[in-house]
Structure formats: structure tokens, C-alpha cells
Amino acid sequence: MEVVVKNLVKKYNGFKAVDNISFRVNQGEVLGFLGPNGAGKSTTMKVITSYIAPSEGDVEVGGYSVITHPEEVKKLIGYLPENNPLYLDMPIMDYLEFSARLQGVPKEKVNQRVREMIKVCGLIGEKHKLIAELSKGYRQRVGLAHAMIHDPQVLILDEPTSGLDPNQIIEIRKLIKDIGKQKTVILSTHILPEVEATCDRILIINKGHIVADGTPETLRKQAKGREVIRVKIEDGKESEIINALRGVPSIMAVEALAGKENTFEVQADKFAAPKRDIYKMCVDKNWVLTEMVPYETSLEDIFHDLTIS
Numbered sequence: 636m637e638v639v640v641k642n643l644v645k646k647y648n649g650f651k652a653v654d655n656i657s658f659r660v661n662q663g664e665v666l667g668f669l670g671p672n673g674a675g676k677s678t679t680m681k682v683i684t685s686y687i688a689p690s691e692g693d694v695e696v697g698g699y700s701v702i703t704h705p706e707e708v709k710k711l712i713g714y715l716p717e718n719n720p721l722y723l724d725m726p727i728m729d730y731l732e733f734s735a736r737l738q739g740v741p742k743e744k745v746n747q748r749v750r751e752m753i754k755v756c757g758l759i760g761e762k763h764k765l766i767a768e769l770s771k772g773y774r775q776r777v778g779l780a781h782a783m784i785h786d787p788q789v790l791i792l793d794e795p796t797s798g799l800d801p802n803q804i805i806e807i808r809k810l811i812k813d814i815g816k817q818k819t820v821i822l823s824t825h826i827l828p829e830v831e832a833t834c835d836r837i838l839i840i841n842k843g844h845i846v847a848d849g850t851p852e853t854l855r856k857q858a859k860g861r862e863v864i865r866v867k868i869e870d871g872k873e874s875e876i877i878n879a880l881r882g883v884p885s886i887m888a889v890e891a892l893a894g895k896e897n898t899f900e901v902q903a904d905k906f907a908a909p910k911r912d913i914y915k916m917c918v919d920k921n922w923v924l925t926e927m928v929p930y931e932t933s934l935e936d937i938f939h940d941l942t943i944s
């Protein structure tokens with residue numbers, strides 16, 4: 636099922652928290668919504684779930700508009716909000732049964748759905764406990780079970796792994812990835828390894844604007860700006876080589892790598908052909924270039940370049 640966001644604007648007292656964003660998410664896709672705090676991620680998710688209305692533009696879920704058909708949209712969506720509100724004094728089983736009824740699961744199917752969710756979300760050992768007795772990780776699983784109880788076509792997860800320990804994070808990410816094979820999943824996070832581990836596609840949002848959209852691979856390819864290259868240059872004195880490298884116009888910074896003789900890490904302007912310049916410099920000085928390895932641009936670098944104020 637498709638989610639189509641069209642020219643969405645959301646204002647709070649005149650302040651544009653989301654400023655004219657458009658994107659489409661397809662079935663079988665896990666989209667990671669990435670951005671610094673305050674970028675507009677939660678606001679966008681609240682509009683998609685029809686929890687708040689857009690100021691301008693529209694969102695369509697399975698062809699239904701959040702403006703004209705918010706009730707239909709709600710039925711199609713499972714939502715795990717940021718702070719995962721739960722009824723703490725209810726046992727897990729009762730809470731999920733209650734959620735199922737609330738979400739319109741037919742009476743005769745409620746028990747079966749609750750059992751399935753308990754299993755899928757790894758809650759078997761805890762199922763009779765009160766929610767108040769659960770750790771943060773298990774509460775998050777209950778939140779996920781609640782979001783999925785009516786077998787929605789679209790899952791919207793706001794910071795799904797926040798507050799979990801590393802083992803729980805691995806399990807929840809695996810669960811989301813599996814779900815994403817058949818459903819449409821949008822998750823928000825500000826944790827970069829999370830999107831790499833879970834998402835097919837990344838949308839980076841900053842100050843209410845989309846600043847990047849693509850697979851982790853394409854984003855790396857399109858990464859603007861810096862390139863980091865490791866070079867090894869022989870037959871010259873280390874201090875002379877450093878000075879010469881610093882004199883190359885396309886090179887922005889040079890560092891000698893500790894413990895590796897005549898090996899340097901160079902930060903360069905990607906668009907100014909630094910590798911050519913380094914090669915030529917070595918030929919001019921009669922030094923031998925024995926290594927020149929570009930490092931892969933990390934998502935951290937891309938994110939930093941795109942969202943820095």
C-alpha cells in the first residue's frame with residue numbers, strides 16, 4: 636500500500652515545522668526518516684497517521700486522503716508514537732485484547748491475533764505480567780504489538796528503538812525488517828546505524844525540508860564535499876611530504892597516520908580531482924606513490940554535511 640505525501644506544510648502558530656515536503660513510499664519498503672531533533676519528523680508522522688491535520692497539502696494512504704477520510708486512514712495504519720503511551724496497570728494479554736477490539740478486529744479473531752502478536756514480538760515469557768512490571772525494551776515490544784494487532788498495511792514507528800539495550804535493538808530491528816518485506820514501514824530515528832540496519836531508503840529532513848532521498852548507497856555516491864584518501868608516498872622525508880601535500884590546492888587537511896611510515900590521511904575537495912593532483916605532485920618531486928585509497932564516505936559525513944546549520 637502506498638503512502639503519498641504531497642506538498643505537506645504544517646504550521647504551529649505560524650512557524651513552519653514542516654515546509655512543503657513531498658515523497659512517496661511503496662509497499663515492501665522500509666523508509667527511514669532521519670534528521671536532527673526538531674527537524675519535523677514526528678510532525679510529519681502525526682499528519683500521516685491523521686493524528687493532526689496538515690496546514691497545507693495532503694497525504695494519501697492507500698488512496699485515502701487524511702483530510703477527507705481520516706477514519707479510513709487510521710484503520711490502515713499501525714502507529715507507535717514517540718513516547719509509547721501504555722496502560723501500565725493492565726496485563727499484556729488484556730491490553731492487547733483491548734487494543735484489538737478498539738482497532739476493530741472481529742471478535743472471533745481477537746484471541747488468535749493476540750497470540751500471534753505475543754509470539755511475533757517475543758513476549759511469550761512475559762505475557763501474564765502487568766505492563767508496569769516490564770522493562771523499557773519489553774514495553775516497546777508491547778507498543779509494537781499494539782501497533783500491529785489489526786494487521787495494518789502501513790506501520791509508522793517513531794523512534795522505535797529509543798531506550799532499548801543493544802540486544803533488544805538488534806531484535807527489534809530484525810523484526811521491523813521482516814515486517815517491511817510485506818508492509819509499508821516508515822520509521823523515524825536520529826541514529827544513523829539504525830537506518831543502515833533496517834531501511835531500504837533514507838529520507839533526510841532538516842528544518843522542515845527534505846535534504847536527501849535515496850538508498851544508503853546512492854546517498855554515499857551523491858555525497859557532496861569532502862573525500863578522504865589514504866596515501867603512502869615513499870622516497871621523501873615525512874615532513875617534506877606533509878608540506879607538499881598541504882600545498883596542493885584541492886587538499887584541505889593532511890594527517891600522518893600513527894604507526895604507519897610515510898602514510899597520510901588526506902581530506903580533499905572531491906570535485907577538484909585531488910587524486911590527479913597528488914599523483915602529479917609525486918611525479919614532480921620524484922617520490923613514489925605506493926598507495927592511494929579513497930575511504931567510503933560514511934552516512935555520518937553525509938548527514939553532517941546536509942544538516943549542519
Ligand code: ADP
Nearest residue numbers: 647648652670671672673674675676677678679
Ligand atoms: P522531530 O520529530 O524531528 O524532533 P518535531 O516534528 O517534533 O521534530 O518538531 C518540529 C518543530 O516543530 C520543532 O521546532 C518543535 O519545537 C515544533 N513543534 C512540534 N510540536 C509542536 C507543537 N505542538 N506546538 C508548537 N511547536 C511544535
